[in-house]
Amino acid sequence: MTGRDQDPTRRAPGGVPGQGEEAWRVQVDEKACMATGICAGVAPGRFQVRDGASHPTSPTTEPAPEVVDAAESCPMEAILVTHRDTGVRIAPEE
Template identity: 45%
Template sequence: MADRWHVEVDRGLCIGSGMCVGGAPDEFRLDAARQSHPVTPDREPCEEVLTAAENCPVEAISITLAATGEPVFPPED
């Protein structure tokens, strides 16, 4: 069984481009302030969520392993 992920959007970085919603409409929503948030913050690994994080123009989406906090995206240098 794969490790669960914790998905967060840094609302201070999010510019509301909607790329995450466009690429993963079942995984992200924009609120009234056009700020993104994950539909399911603690979840099983999902390729669509990873792709959305990789395509965020301001890298506002982070993914960590829920149990350890180890980064999945962005990866540590």
């Protein structure tokens, strides 16, 4: 086991960031969502389709390019990614 494996602050991909760590807020407009599953395919483990709509697996996530790709790939632009602390829009681009 390496020191990296023993790091108690290390999270699995898609883990929820702690206070003071950079984080994004992920929201899905369930009324706009068509449940195509593209987001779940682009960002496995970050989204799941259930009850006729996509849902983020966590309302906050560590920054990751696949989350941006999922928001940009949504045909209905139902996914909104913002900076957790500032509210600045990250994806999709306006």
